[in-house]
Structures are given as structure tokens and as C-alpha cells.
Amino acid sequence: MxxxxxxxxxxxxxxxxxxxxxxxxxxxxxxxxxxxxxxxxxxxxxxxxxxxxxxxxxxxxxxxxxxxxxxxxxxLIAGSLAQRIAAIDWAGAEKALDSCGFAHLGRLLGDDEMAALRASYERNELFRSKVEMKNFGFGAGEYKYFADPLPEIVRVLRETLFSPLVPIANRWRAALGGAADIPVDHRAYRARCAAAGQNRPTPLMLSYGPGDYNRLHQDLYGNEIFPIQIAILLSNPGKDFDGGEFALTEQRPRMQSRAHVAHLYSGDALAFCVNDRPVAGLRGVYRAKMRHGVSTIVRGRRMALGVIFHDAV
Ligand SMILES: [Fe+2]
Ligand SMILES: [Zn+2]
Known part of the structure; x- marks a missing residue:
């Protein structure tokens, strides 16, 4: 309209x-x-x-x-968060997700919202756990998983961004031989995760300083996997930090990996494939395996919000 x-x-x-x-x-x-x-x-x-x-x-x-x-x-940031999400070019995002496994959703958060989220990183009562990445060989830097109940802005982002992605996720699952049965309501989906033993929330905030990086990985936390996730940059590239580009690789059967760099502006959201997505080939549908990570931060601090839709065991 x-x-x-x-x-x-x-x-x-x-x-x-x-x-x-x-x-x-x-x-x-x-x-x-x-x-x-x-x-x-x-x-x-x-x-x-x-x-x-x-x-x-x-x-x-x-x-x-x-x-x-x-x-x-x-x-410019106009309207409520729900209105901004509704105004996203979802048809364009679907095309981009299909063709390259990620989609720029444009700027979703204003400066004040980003500042509030960055400040919330110091409030330990909001988080259920903190991960020092070097202790696990994940890279260098740290991140924290939000605890339930999620802060309002994180809850709204997770619930509102979910529904437009469900038809894409279901189509991908069907193409890869699975069941296209993910419900469009995120609360219903969380109940399904809980039934699979995954009942801990996965939205997280990441904080990287100079020399930090995130190795290429997939965010899997159990058998229940929603195949698309969101990252939102909470710092201003070129001003708050240099380096720290969001990188993705895609591997198709019998081919070398292909790399993508998704350059984000402050407050921008990126939707991307968690693990596998279907790609049409000459002899049928192939499974393209994707990983994502962050290149080395050269200067300053880079903070980001990750919104993963499945919960963790
Ligand atoms: Fe990740
Ligand atoms: Zn002007």
C-alpha cells in the first residue's frame, strides 16, 4: 500500500x-x-x-x-521498528538470498537505539553467558548471549523479522528434501525448539577490538535449525572502527569456495544463510554450504547484534 x-x-x-x-x-x-x-x-x-x-x-x-x-x-530512521521491518524490500531480499545466500535489509536501527544496545552490553543481568572467543578457537573478541526475557528491542526484532523469512526458509527446506512446516509465528517456532530440547535464547551481542576477528563458522545449536539469521552492525565503520568486514563463503559440490564481503553501514541489517541453501544446477538442486565470519578489526571497536531464530540446547 x-x-x-x-x-x-x-x-x-x-x-x-x-x-x-x-x-x-x-x-x-x-x-x-x-x-x-x-x-x-x-x-x-x-x-x-x-x-x-x-x-x-x-x-x-x-x-x-x-x-x-x-x-x-x-x-534517517522513520517509523516504528515494526514499520521499518514492514517497509523492507522483502521480494528483493528473497532474490538476493536465493542467488547469493545473503541480503542487505538496509538501515534498521537509529543512532539512539544503537547507543542503547551498545550500552546494554555492560549490563550482565541481561545476558545468560559470555564467550571469550580465543578460549574456544573461534577467533578473538567476545560475545554474550541475551537471557530470557529478551530486551524489548531484541524481542521485537526477532519476532518481527522472523515471519517474512519463513516462506523462504520453508521453500529452501522443501528443495533440500525436508518438510516445509516451519510456523510463521515465532512463539510457535520457539515452542517447537523447546520440544527439541532447545530452550535457551540465542540472540547475542558481539564486541571486537583491535586485532580481533571471527573465524568462518555456522551458528548451529541443535537439530532444529532455522536456515536464515540476521546481523545488525551497531558501530559506525570508518569512524568507530576500521577493518572488521562481514565475510561469507559459499561452497558448492565439487567447486572451490566462493567469498563474499557484505559491507555494512551503521545500523544496517544483513540476512544470511546459516548453513545450507538450495542452488539450482544443471543436473538438479545442489546444497550450497555457507559460513560467515568477520575479518580482523584494524582500529577501534566494532559491536554487532546477532539475531538467530532457533534456540540452543
Ligand atoms: Fe555467527
Ligand atoms: Zn540534501
Whole structure:
């Protein structure tokens, strides 16, 4: 409904002419003469012939445009968390998950929400356990698993991001010979995890300092596996830290591993395959095995939130 507005260039130019705040974040205005991209409501007054429209910040930046210093399009966060999740391009995310095993979901958290989450990392009563990664050969750095009841923002993220991913997860399971029977309601899914002996929550926060890294791995905590998980970057790359890129590898049968780097901006969410996903090949469907990790942090502190949907034994 909402997302059908501002789809044509004419409607977009009208919104820019009126500096329509309700259009902010629905598209971005690239100004070819200055090389910047703006929100619809920007006070700048470009000429129509110097403007082209794109759907996302990523498209603008990929085309070489920089964020406008006046309207700060990179800082925009609009609506409730549930509204932001509903506004995600889920059809596009599904395509990306199918084709490469991960999908950029765009910026989900605002600066204040990120700061609150980072601060909560020091509150031990919110967590059920802490892992020093070097003690387990997982890498270097540390992470903590949230305890039940999850903080409200984490609970909302986990429950609300789950449902749109279920049809994809069920289709993947069916393609790999399993049952397409994951319920769309996360509470129902948690009951199923508990029945399988997995009743400890898995959302976690990770904190890496200089020299820290996370080896390529899969987040499996039992037989019950929801095949897609989410990572949200809680620090500002280039400002709070350098290095620390999110890396994924994909291995198809009888092929060398392929590597991907998913560059994230602060507050961005990434959906990615936990372990296996189906890939159509010449002679049927193959099982592509995926792993993920984080490259070495060169400077500063990188914090992230991980939202895994299955619980742990
Ligand atoms: Fe992980
Ligand atoms: Zn601007």
C-alpha cells in the first residue's frame, strides 16, 4: 500500500518540489552536478535535469554519489521498528538470498537505539553467558548471549523479522528434501525448539577490538535449525572502527569456495544463510554450504547484534 506511492519519477519530483517529509527514505534524489544524494525534503534546490532518482542509499552510493551534508540521508530512521521491518524490500531480499545466500535489509536501527544496545552490553543481568572467543578457537573478541526475557528491542526484532523469512526458509527446506512446516509465528517456532530440547535464547551481542576477528563458522545449536539469521552492525565503520568486514563463503559440490564481503553501514541489517541453501544446477538442486565470519578489526571497536531464530540446547 504505502510502498506503492512515490514509485514514478513524476511523483518523486513533485515530492521534492514540495519538500515532502513523508517521502523521506522512500527514494533518494541524486544530483548529478554536485555528486550528492538527498532526502526528498532536502532544502537544496536542484534543477530537474540534474536529478535522477534511486530506490535506496546503496544504489546511490554504488553509483558514486555521496550523502548530502545538509539533509543527512544516512541518518534517517522513520517509523516504528515494526514499520521499518514492514517497509523492507522483502521480494528483493528473497532474490538476493536465493542467488547469493545473503541480503542487505538496509538501515534498521537509529543512532539512539544503537547507543542503547551498545550500552546494554555492560549490563550482565541481561545476558545468560559470555564467550571469550580465543578460549574456544573461534577467533578473538567476545560475545554474550541475551537471557530470557529478551530486551524489548531484541524481542521485537526477532519476532518481527522472523515471519517474512519463513516462506523462504520453508521453500529452501522443501528443495533440500525436508518438510516445509516451519510456523510463521515465532512463539510457535520457539515452542517447537523447546520440544527439541532447545530452550535457551540465542540472540547475542558481539564486541571486537583491535586485532580481533571471527573465524568462518555456522551458528548451529541443535537439530532444529532455522536456515536464515540476521546481523545488525551497531558501530559506525570508518569512524568507530576500521577493518572488521562481514565475510561469507559459499561452497558448492565439487567447486572451490566462493567469498563474499557484505559491507555494512551503521545500523544496517544483513540476512544470511546459516548453513545450507538450495542452488539450482544443471543436473538438479545442489546444497550450497555457507559460513560467515568477520575479518580482523584494524582500529577501534566494532559491536554487532546477532539475531538467530532457533534456540540452543
Ligand atoms: Fe555467527
Ligand atoms: Zn540534501
Amino acid at each position: 504505502e510502498s506503492r506511492e512515490f514509485t514514478g519519477d513524476e511523483a518523486r519530483w513533485r515530492a521534492v518540489s514540495m519538500r515532502d517529509r513523508t517521502a523521506d527514505g522512500r527514494f533518494y534524489t541524486c544530483v548529478t552536478t554536485t555528486g550528492v544524494y538527498c532526502l526528498a525534503s532536502c532544502a537544496g534546490r536542484p534543477l530537474r535535469r540534474h536529478v535522477r532518482f534511486v530506490d535506496s542509499r546503496r544504489q546511490a552510493e554504488d553509483a558514486g554519489f555521496r550523502a548530502c551534508k545538509r539533509c543527512r540521508p544516512e541518518r
